Amino acid sequence: MLKKRGVVVICDSLRNDFVGQQTPVLNNLQQTATRFTNTKAVFPSTTRVSSASIATGCHPRQHGLLGNTMILSEPEGLITRSVGKPAFRQELFEATGHYLRVPTLAQRLQPMYTTAIYSNVSPGAAYFFDPENFGYVYHPAGSYAPGGSQITGSDALDIKPGADGDQEMTRRFCQRLLQDDTLGLAVLWLSEPDKSGHAQSLGNLAHRAAIEHAQDCVDKVLSVISTLRARGEDILLMVGSDHGMQTITHQVDIGEELVKAGFKASVTSRDLVVAPNGTSAILGFDDDYPHRDALLPWLGSQPWVGEYVYGESLADWGLPDESACRVAISLAGDESCNHLGIPGTSWYAFDPDTPKDMIGQGQHGGRHRYESHPFLMVQGKAFPEGLQISTPTSLVDYAPTILNHLSIEVSAMQGQPLQTLARINIEPHSHFIAS
Numbered sequence: 001m002l003k004k005r006g007v008v009v010i011c012d013s014l015r016n017d018f019v020g021q022q023t024p025v026l027n028n029l030q031q032t033a034t035r036f037t038n039t040k041a042v043f044p045s046t047t048r049v050s051s052a053s054i055a056t057g058c059h060p061r062q063h064g065l066l067g068n069t070m071i072l073s074e075p076e077g078l079i080t081r082s083v084g085k086p087a088f089r090q091e092l093f094e095a096t097g098h099y100l101r102v103p104t105l106a107q108r109l110q111p112m113y114t115t116a117i118y119s120n121v122s123p124g125a126a127y128f129f130d131p132e133n134f135g136y137v138y139h140p141a142g143s144y145a146p147g148g149s150q151i152t153g154s155d156a157l158d159i160k161p162g163a164d165g166d167q168e169m170t171r172r173f174c175q176r177l178l179q180d181d182t183l184g185l186a187v188l189w190l191s192e193p194d195k196s197g198h199a200q201s202l203g204n205l206a207h208r209a210a211i212e213h214a215q216d217c218v219d220k221v222l223s224v225i226s227t228l229r230a231r232g233e234d235i236l237l238m239v240g241s242d243h244g245m246q247t248i249t250h251q252v253d254i255g256e257e258l259v260k261a262g263f264k265a266s267v268t269s270r271d272l273v274v275a276p277n278g279t280s281a282i283l284g285f286d287d288d289y290p291h292r293d294a295l296l297p298w299l300g301s302q303p304w305v306g307e308y309v310y311g312e313s314l315a316d317w318g319l320p321d322e323s324a325c326r327v328a329i330s331l332a333g334d335e336s337c338n339h340l341g342i343p344g345t346s347w348y349a350f351d352p353d354t355p356k357d358m359i360g361q362g363q364h365g366g367r368h369r370y371e372s373h374p375f376l377m378v379q380g381k382a383f384p385e386g387l388q389i390s391t392p393t394s395l396v397d398y399a400p401t402i403l404n405h406l407s408i409e410v411s412a413m414q415g416q417p418l419q420t421l422a423r424i425n426i427e428p429h430s431h432f433i434a435s
């Protein structure tokens with residue numbers, strides 16, 4: 001039996017400010033864990049990018065996955081592709097010669113430890129946790145064993161996004177944790193409350209029920225972890241979210257706006273290409289694009305543009321400066337409330353490939369307060385019970401923290417092992433949980 005393991009549970013889209021008295025399971029967990037109260041999302045604050053950043057300990061500039069939709073430089077020119085589709089892995093490889101540019105946890109852990117991710121979000125988010133199949137990936141669009149052979153029959157994950165699917169996935173995840181003592185890292189990525197938040201007003205009954213349901217799944221994992229610890233295992237548990245959500249008050253078709261203003265030849269042209277990412281967008285163009293100098297000040301005068309960066313400043317947002325990523329935009333928004341008193345509103349970048357009216361519903365992708373603050377609690381020997389740490393932390397800290405727990409060297413990552421931060425912040429009377 002392995003003595004040490006890492007277990008990660010992601011409640012997709014659960015905002016940090018929603019975690020407290022109204023979430024009793026997570027509130028109780030906080031009493032036996034260290035809570036990091038100032039954890040930042042990556043940019044864009046979308047699930048697929050978050051998955052790659054949690055898996056690699058790196059920002060998009062280093063790992064190369066730039067959004068839920070991403071511009072690729074293909075032989076016919078620049079084009080926007082959806083990262084969510086199962087085929088995207090191959091499209092990215094053909095356009096760039098790589099899947100992710102840096103190793104994932106699954107790669108770093110093998111052959112000593114096996115990794116398994118159970119995911120009920122988009123295929124792209126599941127597969128970019130471990131795009132080269134070093135470990136097990138369980139997802140409704142296809143489950144794969146190490147080496148990439150497809151898992152079929154009753155072992156495949158035949159579920160749907162939402163509460164019922166999450167519950168069944170959690171049941172299997174817990175069973176696996178109890179039975180498979182070769183697993184060094186097990187990741188459970190729940191579809192709620194993301195699925196409901198995108199379809200509801202944030203804070204309404206259905207959204208709150210989805211948060212309740214995600215907590216039930218966390219509770220089941222906590223119970224299994226108690227059993228494993230009672231067997232003598234040294235478990236590092238990280239429970240968090242990948243990003244939060246804002247309420248959408250306006251939407252804009254950025255491609256159409258660029259055509260109207262004369263910066264783009266047509267909505268399907270490849271001279272200037274838009275990758276809409278919820279409440280953010282990335283613009284791509286080649287070096288010979290003639291309107292760059294006029295485009296940048298024009299963007300600054302648009303009501304739908306909040307912050308934007310280009311050139312060397314892209315690095316400040318964790319992005320590369322290349323044809324596929326010349327300008328990054330966090331759409332406009334503010335701190336005002338929806339009709340249920342939930343703060344944080346934003347514009348939405350309409351995606352012509354998946355047209356949806358998002359007014360009044362939850363979205364994310366940008367850098368506003370409520371979408372860019374996921375929650376994070378870590379429970380384990382190095383993490384004092386009940387301690388709250390407000391030092392800024394990030395999704396890129398998951399991977400180094402897991403490596404540190406498993407006594408594997410942390411190298412070439414932007415994140416830091418949170419054990420170090422916990423040690424610095426230890427208060428005299430804090431208690432560590434028993435092994």
Ligand SMILES: [Zn+2]
Nearest residue numbers: 012013047242
């Ligand atoms: Zn997400």
